[in-house]
Amino acid sequence: MADDPPRVGLFGRLGSGNIGNDATLEAVLAYLKAERPDAVLDSLCSGPERVTERYGLPAAQLNWLHGPRRPPRSRLLRVGTAATRIGVGVLVDSWRIPAWVRRHDVVIVPGMGVLESSLPQRPWELPYSQFVMSLAGKVFGTKVAFVGSGATVVRQRLTGWLLAKSAKLASYRSFRDQVSLDAARQMGMAGPDDQVYPDLVFALPSPPSTPRATGAVGVGVMAYSGAPEERARAEEIQAEYTNKMSQFVRRLLTDGYRVRLLIGDEDDEPVALEILADARAHWSGPGEAPVVYESFSSVQELMEQLGTVESVIGTRYHTVQVSLRLGKPTVAICYGQKHVALMELMGVGDRIQQIRELDVELLERQHGALWTDRDEITRTLAERNQLNRERLEVQFAELTAVLFASDPARIR
Incomplete structure (x- = not known):
């Protein structure tokens, strides 16, 4: 070798x-x-x-x-x-x-x-x-x-x-x-x-962007159907989650925000389309409802779409993570401890909800707080992203020593 x-x-x-x-x-x-x-x-x-x-x-x-x-x-x-x-x-x-x-x-x-x-x-x-x-x-x-x-x-x-x-x-x-x-x-x-070490996603370069006020919110949704032991209730659990996220999107539109629906897996697309249809059906304002969903299949395309929003409410783990990687003020809807650990790592551990107790009114208040505190949040995320990149450089050096070193003594 x-x-x-x-x-x-x-x-x-x-x-x-x-x-x-x-x-x-x-x-x-x-x-x-x-x-x-x-x-x-x-x-x-x-x-x-x-x-x-x-x-x-x-x-x-x-x-x-x-x-x-x-x-x-x-x-x-x-x-x-x-x-x-x-x-x-x-x-x-x-x-x-x-x-x-x-x-x-x-x-x-x-x-x-x-x-x-x-x-x-x-x-x-x-x-x-x-x-x-x-x-x-x-x-x-x-x-x-x-x-x-x-x-x-x-x-x-x-x-x-x-x-x-x-x-x-x-x-x-x-x-x-x-x-x-x-x-x-x-x-x-x-x-x-x-x-x-931080998740590998933090090693990815972020695309160049020009900060601008868009009044847009990214809402990351997923086909959530519960834990492995809840297969018998999977459809019921997914329907309840989808209904709550539909309510939240309708409230955002009523409050004057534009909404971009996001997914993290192609299996999530039917949920995004259902929420999109619900928002359009309930829209009573002038013209078309200001909500959009555009399919994508790569992290680069996800980053490009996130570049058009000012805040994010996300469910699937890597949708939340990429949002934080780009410095977007984010609320995480958690279906596992990994979400909590990620948000704490990024210094925003209080901006979460558990998916089991998802509260639409609380979610609306949490989103409002993102806009109130966004300057502080953005500074915190920038500092944590820099630390994450430095830690990943340490990991890559360690990985090289273990996998490619010619001296067996260096391999643990």
Whole structure:
């Protein structure tokens, strides 16, 4: 590896339509371009076509079951139950993933909440694939790095075991906040030397912008349907959240604001469109309702849209995070402790609401306070963003020493 270009694989839910996941990939790609421009890169991911088109990386499908839909040759697969198909998929991935790992010197899992269970996931999906990847790294001597991961205490026993083992088998781990590191230690995922660094998104450059008064508010919405154990009530939970956000948008319009609806994942678009239709249906002012939703698929496009607003009310984690990265006064609607940790990191920890107790009237007052205090908030966010960039430079230096150092003594 000292003489040949390192072979580096990027692993995870990349290219799947989640803006935040792809943003962390972009941060790692920029790091690799600066530190190891000779590296040979590819990806095993959820959206290989999108990753190849956008980043020019050769990419393969992470899970066999999620690949192109072809008529199965096997009669067993044609007539088998869902459990049979899942079982076959697990067996195929148990061979495919190690074969991919073996071809690499380094595999990086860039950011993301890959060690958490804030949102629904099944153990045979990413948790199992990630465990197989880390185990293969250990067997074949491929260095596996979880960089800036989010973690929670996972109540689902099998899922928790798979996530914990995948993390412990890695050569390098870092966490995006203290809440994640504390949870990882409680789950047995973390080692004594593991560190907290800001989320990788803070390493991304922000586009040039000219501050101007637009009177516009960014409202970030998502297809929120509760925790993994609430699948039976998922539709009810999502309908309640959507109704409250629709009420809030109507109030903003009545108060004279313009509204731009934002999402953080392509799965959120139906919710944004429902809120848009509701706002237009209830508008009684002159002309068309001053509310807009424009689809986007990259963090750069999200930043461009955020550049047109003066304040943000956000739900999905990375929508909130990118808003803060751009210095936008923001209120976070929290569905996990990661939101609280992020807002505290940025010095605005009091500007939050829990999604479970979402109060539209309180949200309206919190938004008003953003405009009253925006000069102070903006200064605070600028200071914290600078500190975050400095901390991430420290992490990248550490990552280089662990993954690419020729002296084994430097590798912990």
